[in-house]
Amino acid sequence: MKSKYQKIKGTFDILPPDTQLWKEVEDILHNISEQFSYKEIRTPALESINLFQQNVGYETDVSKEMFSWEDQSNQQVALKPEMTAPVVRAYIESGFFRSNPLCRLYYIDSLFRREKPQKGRQRQFNQFGVEAFGSSSIEQDVEVILMATTCLKALSINETILHINNIGSPETRVKYEQLLKKYFSQNSKALSGLSQKRLDSNPIRILDSKEKEDQLIIQNAPIIKELLTVKEKADFNTLLTNLDTLHIQYEESPHLVRGLDYYNGTTFEITTQSDKSQNALCGGGRYDFLVEQMGGPSTPAIGFAAGIERMIIESKHQIKQNNIDVYISCNESINSPKCFSLIKNLVENDYKVFFDTNKKNVKNQIKDAVKRNASFILIIDQNMTIKNIKSNEESIVSDFQQLLNFLKTQ
RNA sequence: GUGACUGUAGCUCAGUUGGUUAGAGCCCCGGAUUGUGAUUCCGGCUGUCGUGGGUUCAAGUCCCAUCAGUCACCCCA
Numbered sequence: 070m071k072s073k074y075q076k077i078k079g080t081f082d083i084l085p086p087d088t089q090l091w092k093e094v095e096d097i098l099h100n101i102s103e104q105f106s107y108k109e110i111r112t113p114a115l116e117s118i119n120l121f122q123q124n125v126g127y128e129t130d131v132s133k134e135m136f137s138w139e140d141q142s143n144q145q146v147a148l149k150p151e152m153t154a155p156v157v158r159a160y161i162e163s164g165f166f167r168s169n170p171l172c173r174l175y176y177i178d179s180l181f182r183r184e185k186p187q188k189g190r191q192r193q194f195n196q197f198g199v200e201a202f203g204s205s206s207i208e209q210d211v212e213v214i215l216m217a218t219t220c221l222k223a224l225s226i227n228e229t230i231l232h233i234n235n236i237g238s239p240e241t242r243v244k245y246e247q248l249l250k251k252y253f254s255q256n257s258k259a260l261s262g263l264s265q266k267r268l269d270s271n272p273i274r275i276l277d278s279k280e281k282e283d284q285l286i287i288q289n290a291p292i293i294k295e296l297l298t299v300k301e302k303a304d305f306n307t308l309l310t311n312l313d314t315l316h317i318q319y320e321e322s323p324h325l326v327r328g329l330d331y332y333n334g335t336t337f338e339i340t341t342q343s344d345k346s347q348n349a350l351c352g353g354g355r356y357d358f359l360v361e362q363m364g365g366p367s368t369p370a371i372g373f374a375a376g377i378e379r380m381i382i383e384s385k386h387q388i389k390q391n392n393i394d395v396y397i398s399c400n401e402s403i404n405s406p407k408c409f410s411l412i413k414n415l416v417e418n419d420y421k422v423f424f425d426t427n428k429k430n431v432k433n434q435i436k437d438a439v440k441r442n443a444s445f446i447l448i449i450d451q452n453m454t455i456k457n458i459k460s461n462e463e464s465i466v467s468d469f470q471q472l473l474n475f476l477k478t479q
Numbered sequence: 480g481u482g483a484c485u486g487u488a489g490c491u492c493a494g495u496u497g498g499u500u501a502g503a504g505c506c507c508c509g510g511a512u513u514g515u516g517a518u519u520c521c522g523g524c525u526g527u528c529g530u531g532g533g534u535u536c537a538a539g540u541c542c543c544a545u546c547a548g549u550c551a552c553c554c555c556a
Contacts, residue, residue: 070489071529078547130554133480151556180556185480188549189556196556263553279552338556349556376556433509435516458516 079184079192089388094381095177097223098197102175105216107199110174112155114181118145124154124363125330134182136192148181153331153356153372154363156200161365165202172202177377189347189379198353198374205357205369207304210335211311213371217339217351218317220375225385229350232322233312233337235305237297239358242333245293246272256286276324292323301334308335331359335371341383350383351375395476396438396458397424398431399449408449414469420476445476 076082083091102109118137125132137147149155156174165172177197184190199216201209214231221229236242249272257265261280268275276287297305312319325336336354353373360368395415399408408424415422423443425434431448438446438458448454455475456463462479466472 070525071527075529075547134554182555184554186548187551190554194556198556277554346551346553347555352556374556379556432516439516461515 077192079186081191081193086388089391090381090386091377093388094224094377094384094386095197097386098175098177098220101216101220101223102199105173105212107173107175107201107216110156110159110176111178112149112152112159112176114148114179115146116149116155116158118147120154120158121147121150124157124359125151134184136181136183149178150180150182152176152178152180152196152198152374153200153359156372157360157363157365157370160200160202161360161363166360166366166368170203173199174202175199187347189376189382191378195377196374197377197380198372200370200372202360202368202370207307207335208311209369210308210355210371211315213353213373214308214312214317214337215315217337217353217373217375218315221339221350221380224380226350226380226383227385228342229339229383230342231312231317231319231337231339232325233308233319233335234322234325235294235297235301235335236326236333236354237293237301238333241293241296241298241301242273245291245296248291248296249273249275252290253286259286273326276326287324290324294323305335331356331362333357337373339375347379349376350379390442392421393423393438393441393443394420394445395422395455396434396441396443396446397422397449398434398446399424400428400431401450404449407453411447411449411453411469411472415472418473445479447472 099109118135121135122132132150135147135150137145140146156176160166160172160174175198177195179193179195181193183192186192197220199213201213214233218231237245250268253260253264253268253272253275257268259282260268260275261278261283264275264278264280264283275283276290278284278287294302294305309319309321319337322338325338332354334355334357337352338349339351340348341350351373352375353371355369355371357369358367360366360370397408397412399405412422412424423438423441425437429437434448435446435458443458446456446458448456452465453467453472454463454465455472457479460479464471464475466475
């Protein structure tokens with residue numbers, strides 16, 4: 070029905086029965102994180118705008134798409150558009166780097182980006198993600214990727230592709246950028262307009278281009294692997310070997326570059342097999358320099374984030390049936406004290422009740438109980454009659470204990 | 480942010496070249512029947528046809544604007 074008010078563009082309500090699905094999906098993500106001994110972190114929705122502008126990169130779209138404003142005390146604030154910067158901020162501010170040298174955190178949270186909405190791309194959206202601080206070893210990379218694939222599997226999301234790459238150290242990246250610039254300059258006339266613009270500002274992003282005319286040139290572009298150090302190459306191979314052992318399929322994607330500025334080393338992305346535009350379920354990578362850049366001690370780190378909306382779209386997860394145990398019929402107010410004390414006792418004994426406060430007639434209540442898949446109906450008038458709806462067995466009970474006995478013996 | 484398409488009851492849709500009080504199925508509510516409170520039958524409810532303008536004797540049907548959604552670009556989760 071038309072409402073006087075409508076939801077803000079790009080936002081959405083989660084309604085029953087979908088709330089049940091969301092809850093179960095979130096439970097799965099919580100459980101897997103706890104199984105890997107990651108601890109939950111929750112950070113404020115609102116942060117100082119500088120946190121994002123200075124750390125995800127001025128030029129990235131993420132920082133351009135922020136919901137931000139100046140508040141009543143002239144503070145520049147923003148709704149968080151991504152989680153890594155807030156988590157790092159909290160990590161430093163809390164002193165976890167001292168008390169918890171190998172610090173593993175995870176979150177499930179809402180983020181905000183002022184993009185043009187589309188299916189799987191809302192302005193308020195939800196992410197699940199993990200951040201692991203304090204280990205520079207490649208095994209940490211393996212663990213994080215294993216977590217990501219474990220979650221997708223647990224959510225019955227099959228037919229995904231893990232794209233993986235190593236973008237090396239910042240120095241390698243600079244060298245690579247120069248190499249690319251040189252290469253693309255030689256072919257600049259054949260490039261698309263957008264890519265030509267990027268030649269100077271951010272040649273690495275040309276690799277991401279979807280323009281047809283760019284594809285051939287991109288295919289033959291130099292790949293960063295050639296510039297990696299011996300150790301970086303060895304680490305990458307170790308990573309791949311581990312994935313092989315775990316039977317995690319992957320595709321080496323030498324052109325996979327991530328949108329945020331702070332990445333180095335391993336980067337990965339998990340997409341669906343369709344080539345629709347919102348096909349990225351999960352993306353992450355190493356960011357060994359961000360903690361220090363943000364004023365903390367030099368701390369290696371790696372993490373990923375996954376879009377909950379997108380995972381739910383792809384998930385084949387079936388929600389659990391959560392049926393009513395006892396449907397309560399009590400149509401005379403004079404009996405309601407008796408009725409409520411039974412309800413209270415039933416609930417305290419972990420029974421799920423449904424009380425028809427509309428006081429329909431008993432015949433319709435029975436129909437209703439059947440429709441709602443209730444196991445029993447308790448009819449409270451002068452007597453109390455409990456009936457097993459499936460077997461039709463029924464009994465008149467005089468107190469809660471007798472009711473309990475009946476329920477237990479069914 | 481750019482472009483294209485879509486917008487009729489809670490849901491899925493029909494509505495012929497603009498022409499009388501806008502329809503169906505499902506859902507919901509109630510009644511009847513009933514040896515399975517299943518089935519069946521009967522009845523009822525709900526819409527300013529996304530919104531606002533315009534053209535016309537007449538607009539759900541045409542035009543413009545606007546809002547929202549979908550798709551592509553862009554970007555990313």
